[in-house]
Amino acid sequence: METTHKEPNYMAVFYWLAILTVIEIGIIYLPLSKLIIGVGLILLALSKASLVALYYMHLKFERRTLGIIALTPLLICTLLVFSLLPDLTKVQHKTASTLKPPAPAQHGK
């Protein structure tokens, strides 16, 4: 038993991946806010990763259950990021360059 499907246009996928990579490089030099650039880069990376998974790894032509197996790590890692968020908003690591000298002791009190 063998699953058969029409072979995707691999070169078209390659051109898309190349174009998206060029956009990624270009976007970091645009005079935009860090947030917009960051969100843009993440969306571009996810688009490229999806193209590789869907067409080169043939996930688009596989059974849905296999797609669920493939998406599970993404879901778990998203949960991991959200579980780390509360800590990130409260903790700021102190390093040699950010440590302030201790305030002088006040006498007479």
Added chain:
Amino acid sequence: MNQATATHTHVSVEPAESPLTPESWGKLGMWIFLAGDAMSFGALLAAYGAMRASSADWPVPAHVLGIPLTAFMTFLLICSSVTMVKALSASKRGDKAGFTKFMLMTIGGGLIFLGLQAFEWTHLIHGKHVTFSHNPYGASLFGTTFFAITGFHGAHVTGGVLYLSAVLMIGLFGRFSKEYANIVEIAALYWHFVDLVWILVFTFVYLI
């Protein structure tokens, strides 16, 4: 469907085969392995994000790392993914010469990637004095996370090069049949995964 065909179909269908990947159990096994491996990379990248967000003096990666070189490395891995799917197509067609040519190109792409990564590491360690525990540009964890993540990925590329070389040897000196195409497809899944992970590493570690 005549009786002969029906009998043939009945014989060829193996009830014990996985309903997810009818071609082989190996393909399902590779997908499950890749899902586990993806969680390892996901945990590393999440930890990287957490340490970076909570650090006051994390350097801008583009100021320390060479973006043009790693952009070329990204392009190289994308090219190697194309040659890998071409090799798989050739193996399915029974085109041994085409398969060998594209497999050698894929393995070559992986080797060049590793060479460029070794050059990048050498330049960082000896030229910019960024090491696993020291970073003159700011937070020392920058070096720790950079070498841990890119090193983990580099180990995967090394494993991929060895894996593809072994598959090529089997094709050249052993069997080259339709069943062999299944072995190539499983190896291709691993190689594309290495490419996919690099796309994310390139974005999170180098560009953002």
